Amino acid sequence: MRNFDQFSITEAVLERVANAPDARIREISEALVRHLHNFIREVRPTQAEWEKGIAFLTDTGHMCTGTRQEFILLSDTLGVSMLVDAINHDHQTAVTESTVLGPFYVEGPPEVACGTDISGHLEGEPMFVSGSVATLDGTPLANAIVDVWHSDVDGYYDVQHEENGLVARARLRTDDQGRFSFWSIKPAAYPIPHDGPVGKMLEAQGRHPWRPAHVHFMIEAPGHEKLVTHVFVAGDAYLDSDSVFGVKDSLIRDFTAHAQGVAPDGRVMDQPWCQLTYDFKLNPVSAAASQAA
C-alpha cells in the first residue's frame, strides 16, 4: 500500500488496525481513525496548525504531574468527561446523579472517624456536613466508604499547595444506619487551574475557567456501583456556566447558614457556621448490569 491521497489514507490505516487481536481495541481504533481523519479533512489544518496541535498536546502532557492532571482538565472542559459520565450513568431511577471526578482526587485519603473536623490549618466559615448512604429502595448501607474533598476559601485544593499536606480531604465510613458526618470549612467557587495549556485554550475560546462551589463525594459499598459526584452550593454565580459542564439540579443544596450556638452534634459554635445535608442513593450492581444489557 503506497501513494495515498486524502481519502485512501483512511482506508489504509483502517486496513492496518483491522489486525488488532482484541475486538474492543479494534473497534475503538477504527472509530478513532474515522473520526480523527474526518475532523482533519473538515478543518484542513496547515502544516503550521498541525505543529501547533502537536505542541499543544505535548505541553498538556508535560503539565501533568502526580498532583496536576492537565488531560483530565482538557477532557472536562471539552465536555468529554460529562459525556462519558452520561453514557455510563443513564439512570431512570432515584439513584443519586453523578458528575465529573475532576483532577484533584487523591488515592487513599486520610481515614477519619465521623464527626472529625478535617479543615486542619484552613480558615473559613465552619461547615457541618452530614447525610446518609442507602441503596435504591432506601435500605441504609452500613460501613460504606465515603471519600470527601473540597477547596478552601480561596478556591484551592490541598494538593495545589503541596507543602501543607492533605487537608479538607478524608475517608469516612457510614455507621449502622448508613449515616456519616464531618466538620470542615465552606468551599468557594474556583477557576480550574488555568496557568497551563487548557487555560490558554479556554482563553482562546472566549471562556472563563470558573466552577461553582461544591464538595466532592466518592462513595463505595459492596454490591453497588461506585458513585462519583459533587454537591453544589445553591445560589452560586457559576451554576449555569460551570467550565466543566458538571451541574445537575438534583446535586444543588442550600448550605444553610446558622448563627453562633450549638450545632447538631453538640459542638458549641462561637461564630456563624453552615450546614449541608445530603442523602445518597447508590445503584445496585444488578440494576447496573441489566441497564448495560
Added chain:
Amino acid sequence: MRNFDQFSITEAVLERVANAPDARIREISEALVRHLHNFIREVRPTQAEWEKGIAFLTDTGHMCTGTRQEFILLSDTLGVSMLVDAINHDHQTAVTESTVLGPFYVEGPPEVACGTDISGHLEGEPMFVSGSVATLDGTPLANAIVDVWHSDVDGYYDVQHEENGLVARARLRTDDQGRFSFWSIKPAAYPIPHDGPVGKMLEAQGRHPWRPAHVHFMIEAPGHEKLVTHVFVAGDAYLDSDSVFGVKDSLIRDFTAHAQGVAPDGRVMDQPWCQLTYDFKLNPVSAAASQAA
C-alpha cells in the same frame, strides 16, 4: 445550562466555544467537539476505558523530550501526518512529492560544504548522494538550503544516541547549477521508537513498527514552498507496509551498488559503495497560493 444528557452536552459545549474571538479557532474548536463527541458516543467508553485513554495521552506527553516526539509518532502511525500532508500538497504537477517530517529532524543542523562525508564515526557501506534542486519548469535553484538526515546501519538516528553528537545529518547549499552532493553511509530500515506508548498501541493493534530505509530531505529556496520528503531505497521489504504510511512510488530510487574503484567525485574507494541520485522540483509560492484559493 445544566442537567446535560449525552446529546445536550454537545450542544452546550458548542454554545460555549461559539464565543471564541478568532474565527479559525472557533471553527477548529467546533469541529473538534463534534467529532470527539461523536467518537465517544460511538464507542461508549466505560469509565475505566476513559481512564486508560487519559493515561495513554499522559504517558505519550511524558515520553516527549527535546529529542523524542511521541505525539508526532502517534500522528504518524495513525495516518494523520500523511493526511495533513496530502491536504496541503495536492499537486497536480511535476513538483517532487512530500512525505512525513518524522520525529528526528533537528533545527539548525551542522552546515557543511558539498562533497563532505557526514558519516563521522559511523561504520557502514559508503553512500554517495548527489542531485539537483530546480523550480517547476526545470530552472536550477542556486543556494537552496538542503537539509539531510538518515539512520545508521542499525536503524538509529544520531539523536537516539545523544552522547555521540550529531552525525549522518547536515545542511548543504546548492551551487550555481542547483547541484548538491555528500558522502555518508547507506541507511537501514528501522522500527520507529516503540519502547513507549505508541509502541504499545501498535502492538495492541497487531502492527509492526518498521519503516523502509530512506534518506530525509528538507529543501528551502526563496519564492518556493518548503519541501519535506524522503527518498526510499528500492526493493526494501517494508515499502508496502510502512508503519507511518509515507511511501510514494515517485520517491523510491535504486541506491545503485558499485564495486571498489573511483567514485564520480574522484574519491578512490577500496570497498563497495552505493550511489543515490535525485533531482528535486520545488513548488513556486505563486502556484501554492493559487492552489489554496
